[in-house]
Amino acid sequence: KAGVTQTPRYLIKTRGQQVTLSCSPISGHRSVSWYQQTPGQGLQFLFEYFSETQRNKGNFPGRFSGRQFSNSRSEMNVSTLELGDSALYLCASSPSTRSDNTEAFFGQGTRLTVV
Protein backbone atom coordinates (compact mmCIF):
# COMPACT_ATOMS: atom_id res chain seq x y z
CA LYS A 1 0.00 0.00 0.00
CA ALA A 2 1.49 3.34 -0.99
CA GLY A 3 2.23 5.79 1.81
CA VAL A 4 1.33 9.43 2.16
CA THR A 5 2.68 11.42 -0.77
CA GLN A 6 3.50 15.10 -0.54
CA THR A 7 4.47 17.28 -3.46
CA PRO A 8 6.67 19.06 -4.04
CA ARG A 9 9.45 17.96 -1.66
CA TYR A 10 11.28 21.27 -1.83
CA LEU A 11 10.11 24.76 -2.68
CA ILE A 12 11.69 28.20 -2.67
CA LYS A 13 9.41 31.22 -2.78
CA THR A 14 9.79 34.96 -2.43
CA ARG A 15 8.16 37.04 0.28
CA GLY A 16 4.69 38.15 -0.71
CA GLN A 17 4.07 35.22 -3.04
CA GLN A 18 1.61 32.44 -2.39
CA VAL A 19 2.18 28.70 -2.38
CA THR A 20 0.08 25.56 -2.66
CA LEU A 21 1.20 22.24 -1.23
CA SER A 22 -0.37 18.91 -2.07
CA CYS A 23 -0.97 15.74 -0.09
CA SER A 24 -2.28 12.37 -1.23
CA PRO A 25 -3.28 10.20 1.72
CA ILE A 26 -2.99 6.45 2.06
CA SER A 27 -5.71 4.72 0.09
CA GLY A 28 -8.84 4.41 2.21
CA HIS A 29 -7.83 7.10 4.70
CA ARG A 30 -10.38 9.88 4.86
CA SER A 31 -8.72 12.14 7.39
CA VAL A 32 -5.85 14.45 6.50
CA SER A 33 -4.01 16.69 8.96
CA TRP A 34 -1.38 19.33 8.30
CA TYR A 35 1.47 20.37 10.59
CA GLN A 36 4.14 23.02 10.42
CA GLN A 37 7.52 21.99 11.82
CA THR A 38 10.19 24.53 12.70
CA PRO A 39 13.25 24.25 14.94
CA GLY A 40 11.91 26.82 17.38
CA GLN A 41 8.23 25.84 17.60
CA GLY A 42 8.33 22.11 16.92
CA LEU A 43 5.26 20.52 15.37
CA GLN A 44 2.34 22.90 15.24
CA PHE A 45 -1.11 21.71 14.18
CA LEU A 46 -2.56 23.61 11.23
CA PHE A 47 -5.87 21.89 10.42
CA GLU A 48 -7.60 18.57 9.91
CA TYR A 49 -10.06 17.52 7.20
CA PHE A 50 -12.44 14.61 6.95
CA SER A 51 -14.75 14.04 3.99
CA GLU A 52 -14.04 17.52 2.63
CA THR A 53 -14.93 19.18 5.96
CA GLN A 54 -12.51 20.97 8.24
CA ARG A 55 -13.04 19.52 11.72
CA ASN A 56 -10.40 21.44 13.61
CA LYS A 57 -7.84 24.16 13.06
CA GLY A 58 -4.84 25.46 14.92
CA ASN A 59 -3.82 28.97 15.85
CA PHE A 60 -2.52 30.21 12.53
CA PRO A 61 -3.44 33.40 10.68
CA GLY A 62 -5.98 33.36 7.90
CA ARG A 63 -3.17 33.33 5.34
CA PHE A 64 -3.03 29.61 5.95
CA SER A 65 -5.90 27.70 4.41
CA GLY A 66 -6.64 24.23 3.21
CA ARG A 67 -9.15 22.07 1.48
CA GLN A 68 -9.89 18.43 0.82
CA PHE A 69 -11.27 16.90 -2.32
CA SER A 70 -13.76 14.09 -2.74
CA ASN A 71 -10.92 11.60 -3.30
CA SER A 72 -9.44 12.66 0.10
CA ARG A 73 -6.47 14.41 -1.47
CA SER A 74 -5.73 17.67 0.29
CA GLU A 75 -4.05 20.93 -0.47
CA MET A 76 -2.91 23.72 1.78
CA ASN A 77 -2.30 27.25 0.65
CA VAL A 78 -0.26 30.01 2.21
CA SER A 79 -0.78 33.50 0.83
CA THR A 80 1.41 36.57 1.22
CA LEU A 81 4.39 34.54 2.34
CA GLU A 82 6.59 35.79 5.15
CA LEU A 83 10.13 34.77 6.04
CA GLY A 84 8.78 33.09 9.16
CA ASP A 85 6.73 30.71 7.06
CA SER A 86 9.90 28.84 6.15
CA ALA A 87 9.38 25.37 7.58
CA LEU A 88 8.83 21.72 6.90
CA TYR A 89 5.13 21.19 6.23
CA LEU A 90 3.97 17.71 7.09
CA CYS A 91 0.79 16.01 6.03
CA ALA A 92 -0.61 13.01 7.86
CA SER A 93 -3.48 10.74 6.99
CA SER A 94 -5.49 8.63 9.38
CA PRO A 95 -7.95 5.75 9.20
CA SER A 96 -10.34 7.99 11.07
CA THR A 97 -14.00 7.63 11.83
CA ARG A 98 -16.58 10.37 11.96
CA SER A 99 -16.19 10.65 15.72
CA ASP A 100 -12.53 9.87 16.33
CA ASN A 101 -9.10 10.29 14.81
CA THR A 102 -6.03 8.41 15.98
CA GLU A 103 -2.68 7.16 14.66
CA ALA A 104 -1.37 9.47 12.00
CA PHE A 105 0.71 8.28 9.06
CA PHE A 106 3.05 11.00 7.86
CA GLY A 107 4.39 11.97 4.49
CA GLN A 108 7.99 13.05 3.99
CA GLY A 109 7.01 16.69 4.05
CA THR A 110 7.49 19.72 1.87
CA ARG A 111 10.44 21.93 2.79
CA LEU A 112 9.39 25.52 2.09
CA THR A 113 12.01 28.24 2.08
CA VAL A 114 10.88 31.86 1.82
CA VAL A 115 13.53 34.34 0.70
Place this chain on the structure above:
Amino acid sequence: AQSVTQLGSHVSVSEGALVLLRCNYSSSVPPYLFWYVQYPNQGLQLLLKYTSAATLVKGINGFEAEFKKSETSFHLTKPSAHMSDAAEYFCAVYTGGFKTIFGAGTRLFVKA
Protein backbone atom coordinates in the same frame (compact mmCIF):
# COMPACT_ATOMS: atom_id res chain seq x y z
CA ALA B 1 -6.22 21.34 27.92
CA GLN B 2 -4.01 18.51 26.83
CA SER B 3 -0.24 18.92 26.63
CA VAL B 4 2.92 16.88 26.27
CA THR B 5 6.27 17.52 27.93
CA GLN B 6 9.42 15.75 26.83
CA LEU B 7 12.21 16.05 29.37
CA GLY B 8 15.52 16.71 27.69
CA SER B 9 15.85 18.11 24.21
CA HIS B 10 19.01 16.06 23.70
CA VAL B 11 19.98 12.64 25.06
CA SER B 12 23.31 10.96 24.41
CA VAL B 13 24.01 7.27 25.05
CA SER B 14 26.74 4.83 24.13
CA GLU B 15 26.06 2.03 21.69
CA GLY B 16 24.71 -0.93 23.64
CA ALA B 17 23.47 1.19 26.54
CA LEU B 18 19.92 1.64 27.73
CA VAL B 19 17.84 4.28 25.99
CA LEU B 20 15.34 6.19 28.12
CA LEU B 21 13.35 9.07 26.66
CA ARG B 22 10.91 10.75 29.02
CA CYS B 23 7.40 11.94 28.27
CA ASN B 24 4.75 13.34 30.58
CA TYR B 25 1.29 14.29 29.47
CA SER B 26 -1.57 16.34 30.76
CA SER B 27 -5.10 15.26 29.97
CA SER B 28 -8.46 15.40 31.67
CA VAL B 29 -9.70 12.33 29.81
CA PRO B 30 -8.12 8.95 29.05
CA PRO B 31 -5.59 9.64 26.32
CA TYR B 32 -4.25 7.86 23.31
CA LEU B 33 -0.46 8.15 23.48
CA PHE B 34 2.10 7.74 20.74
CA TRP B 35 5.81 7.76 20.11
CA TYR B 36 7.09 8.77 16.68
CA VAL B 37 10.61 8.83 15.26
CA GLN B 38 11.92 11.26 12.66
CA TYR B 39 15.09 10.79 10.65
CA PRO B 40 16.70 13.81 8.92
CA ASN B 41 14.62 15.27 6.10
CA GLN B 42 11.92 12.67 6.62
CA GLY B 43 8.41 12.59 7.98
CA LEU B 44 7.44 11.00 11.26
CA GLN B 45 7.17 7.23 11.63
CA LEU B 46 5.02 5.61 14.29
CA LEU B 47 7.06 3.60 16.81
CA LEU B 48 4.23 2.52 19.10
CA LYS B 49 0.88 3.57 20.50
CA TYR B 50 -1.09 3.17 23.72
CA THR B 51 -4.83 2.81 23.44
CA SER B 52 -5.68 1.42 26.92
CA ALA B 53 -5.42 -2.25 25.97
CA ALA B 54 -2.18 -2.85 27.92
CA THR B 55 0.04 -0.55 29.93
CA LEU B 56 3.29 -1.94 28.48
CA VAL B 57 3.39 -1.34 24.77
CA LYS B 58 5.93 -2.90 22.43
CA GLY B 59 6.83 -1.15 19.22
CA ILE B 60 9.11 -1.51 16.28
CA ASN B 61 12.92 -1.66 16.38
CA GLY B 62 12.98 -3.03 19.94
CA PHE B 63 11.39 0.01 21.57
CA GLU B 64 8.73 -0.17 24.24
CA ALA B 65 6.88 2.25 26.48
CA GLU B 66 4.96 1.95 29.72
CA PHE B 67 1.83 3.93 30.49
CA LYS B 68 1.74 5.02 34.14
CA LYS B 69 -1.48 6.82 34.92
CA SER B 70 -0.45 7.77 38.46
CA GLU B 71 2.63 9.52 37.11
CA THR B 72 0.99 10.71 33.87
CA SER B 73 4.03 9.35 32.07
CA PHE B 74 4.72 7.37 28.92
CA HIS B 75 8.50 6.94 28.81
CA LEU B 76 10.17 5.25 25.85
CA THR B 77 12.89 2.67 26.43
CA LYS B 78 15.16 0.34 24.51
CA PRO B 79 17.52 -2.06 26.32
CA SER B 80 20.46 -1.66 23.94
CA ALA B 81 21.04 1.34 21.70
CA HIS B 82 22.18 0.93 18.13
CA MET B 83 23.84 3.53 15.95
CA SER B 84 20.80 3.46 13.67
CA ASP B 85 18.60 4.68 16.56
CA ALA B 86 20.09 8.16 16.28
CA ALA B 87 17.12 10.35 15.35
CA GLU B 88 14.57 12.71 16.86
CA TYR B 89 11.76 11.21 18.89
CA PHE B 90 8.36 12.75 19.51
CA CYS B 91 5.79 11.87 22.11
CA ALA B 92 2.20 12.74 21.20
CA VAL B 93 -1.25 12.67 22.80
CA TYR B 94 -4.73 12.52 21.34
CA THR B 95 -7.79 13.10 23.50
CA GLY B 96 -10.38 14.01 20.91
CA GLY B 97 -11.17 17.00 18.75
CA PHE B 98 -9.38 15.49 15.74
CA LYS B 99 -6.10 17.08 16.82
CA THR B 100 -2.93 15.33 18.00
CA ILE B 101 -0.58 17.31 20.22
CA PHE B 102 3.16 16.67 19.91
CA GLY B 103 5.94 17.24 22.38
CA ALA B 104 8.94 19.36 21.45
CA GLY B 105 11.00 16.31 20.60
CA THR B 106 14.15 14.67 21.97
CA ARG B 107 17.16 14.22 19.77
CA LEU B 108 18.96 10.97 20.52
CA PHE B 109 22.69 10.70 19.89
CA VAL B 110 24.38 7.30 19.95
CA LYS B 111 28.14 7.18 20.54
CA ALA B 112 30.29 4.38 19.21
